[in-house]
Amino acid sequence: MDRLRQKFRQVTGRHNGKVVPEGTSQTQQRLERGNWGNKLEFILTCVGYSVGLGNVWRFPYLAFKNGGGIGFSMVITLALVATYYNVIIGYCFFYFFASMTDRLPWAHCDNVWNSPNCVVGNETLASGEQAISSSEDFFTRYVLDQSPTIDEIGTPRWQLVLCLMLAWTVVFVVLVRGIKSLGKVVYFTATFPYLLLLALLIRGATLEGSADGIYYYLTPRWDRLDDSSVWSDATTQVFYSLSACSGGLIMMSSFNKFSNNCLRDALIVPLIDCLTSFFSGFVIFTVLGFMAHAKGAKVEDVAADGPGLAFVAYPEAIANMPYPVVWAVLFFFMMLIIGFSSQFSIIETLVSSVSDEYDFILRKNWRVSMLFRVSICCALFLLALPMTTQGGIYLLTLIDTFVSGFPLLFVGLFECFALCYIYGYKNFAADIKMMLGREPFIYWRICWCFITPGLLFAVIVFKAIEYTPASYGDDYVFPNWAQALGWLICLFPVMAMPGWFLFYYCRNGGWKVAFKVSRALPVWGPALTENRIKDPRYTCSSTAPGSSDVPQDSDGGVTGDGTVANMKKEPNIPVQNGVSSIQCEESAANQ
Structure with a gap:
């Protein structure tokens, strides 16, 4: 709790119960932590942090499907996300380099690594065996060299290891100077993807069958509204898409001036993020409609979740477009930029959170700060190496499944409780009044104190009631030991909240009191x-x-x-x- 309150004082300018003069506070802060060059850098960084790969594959799939201690939990959750997120960026690098050829390798079945059941387009096997598309064959047999189960983890794929190393190298080079370098990079990483999305949308809209995909995308399925899993998926997607309750937005805001209009920012960033998800849905579903038309199938039969959408379904559609190499290079270049725009902010949040805690060591000089950033990147690179093995895709899916659900919901619930009932809504409203000149409207108080925590609690309960074992795809359910590992990963950030409370309680005399009253x-x-x-x-x-x-x-x-x-x-x-x-x-x- 002390760390939470310290962070509030840091953001609002209240230190030890006193208001620090704005000029002095900003000067000292600039010397120690840095500030944004201008307002646009902050907005673009927050947009880039919120708009990530999940906007491109996670939101369209869900649309298809349904029609202190808290600070430590945030940092742990971010570290887990950063570990597997760069593996996905490594996949994008792999496809990006593989696209630089006169003939896309996933557009045919003439490669030495293709399976006997590989087919292109609507082809069928004379033997009647189950066929596998050339794009899926490329992803599973060449990119991943995927093993049958998670029990056969295998060895690291050197191609994926090099792509992962390149991804971490880019992250380090961009963040070597912290937000000073990040604020300049986001001018490109947060804006250029929209140009590529627009180009892909225009191209997709000209394909046959694209209207069917758009119609499917915009047609609501009212019968799904009484399914609690729909609301659970929607809530989880909001957390995942907005990067809420993971500490990044708070950390980025802490680099602002004290008088920054946080209310305006809190409305702009979610609005842009949600509109981006909606816009990306059109880009994806125009192509899915084209694929369904080409195969003579329904749109729901060609949709896929997560990596299956980005690395199987969409590449297959690109292979059937005119000038497929050009569109493949543009698409995976866009995926790289979108992925990095989020990963940059994730890593900077991790680095800044730890540096703020131990600033007397990690901000001693520029050399120490740089070595610490190198250490973070190297450590997360080593932790991600198991995901580059033949069974690594199962481990990646397992971590993604268990990290993107309960941990963020619990953090959001306890964050609302800490803000409104421990730190106190009146104190929080007074802090906002110091910044904006007025207290929040009654609407925000009702939401923060009652509606939001109530809805979060209800979603947690419904997710627990309707829990089903984690799986990869539709036909492979993880074994019991993997399910147990997933729950341990899920509990790791969640238990940081009560764990830190007990540690702080015992360290400050609580253990002595407990010992005495138990005698x-x-x-x-x-x-x-x-x-x-x-x-x-x-x-x-x-x-x-x-x-x-x-x-x-x-x-x-x-x-x-x-x-x-x-x-x-x-x-x-x-x-x-x-x-x-x-x-x-x-x-x-x-x-």
Whole structure:
């Protein structure tokens, strides 16, 4: 909680109960942490952080399907996401380089690594066996060299290892100077993808069958509204898409000026993010409609989730377009930019969070700061290596499944509770008033204090009730040991909240209090003195069994001032542990 409050003071400019003059605070902050060059850099960085690969593949798939301690939890969740996120960017690098040829390798079945069941387009096998498309064959057999199950994890694929290393190298080079370099890069990474999306939309809209895809995309399925999983998926997607409750938006905001209009930013960034997801849906579904038309199938039969959409379905559609190499290079270049725009902010949040905690070491000088950034990138690179093996796609899917659900929902729930009921809504509203000149409208108070935590709690309950074992695709359910590993990964960031509370409580005297109240009181034992002196445990040289030197009141309780109160005894006769000194002496003489 202290870290949470410290972060609020850092953002709002309130330190140790005093308001620091804005000019002085900004100067000191600029020397230690840096500031955005201008307002546009902050907005573009937040948009780039929020708009990621999930907007391109996760939102369209869900549309197809349905029609302190908190700070530590955020950082842990971000670290887990960053680990597998760069693996996906590595896939994009692989496809980007593979596209630079006169004939796309996933457009035919003449490669040495193609399986006997590989087909192109609507081709069928004479043997009647199940066919596999050339794009899926490329992804599973060449890119991943995928093993049948997660039990056969295999060895790292050197091609994927090099692509992963390149991804981390780009991240380090861009973030070597922190937000100073990040603020300049986002001018390109946060804007150029929209030009590519627009180009892909125009091209997709000219393909046969694209109207069927758009019609399917815009047609609501009202019968799904009574399914709680729809609302659960929608809530999770909002968290995933907006990057809410993961600390990034708070961290980026902390580099702003004190008088920044945070209300305006809080409306602009979600609006742009949601519109981007909606716009990306058109880009994807025009191509899915084209694929369905070419195959003579329904749109729902060609849609796929996650990597299957980005690395199987869409590449297959590109292969059937005129000038497929050009569109393939543009598409995967766009995927790289979108992925990096989020990954840059994720890593900067990790680095800044730890650096703020230990600034006396990590911000000592530029060399130490750079070495720390190198260490973060290298550590996460090593943690991601198992995902480059033949069974790595299963591990990536497992982590994505368990990290993108419950952890973010619990963080959001406890964040609302901490803001409104521990830090206090009045304090939070006063902080906003200091920044904006007015307190939030009553609408925000109702949402933050009641509606949002209530909805989050309901979604958590519904997700728990309707939980189904994690799976890869539609036909492979992870074994029990993998399910257990997934739950451990899920609990890791969630348990950071109560874990930190207990640690802080014990470190600041709570353990001593718990130890004392768990021991027997000194007055414990036989009520009559003649019975007490028969046991050496109640002599003047010892205390009651299991008791401690806890000060007691007249009835055996602990005194308020920490002194030992006299028990009920005879006048002028000192008493120890319920036995007078005379009785102690008699007992000792008898023994």
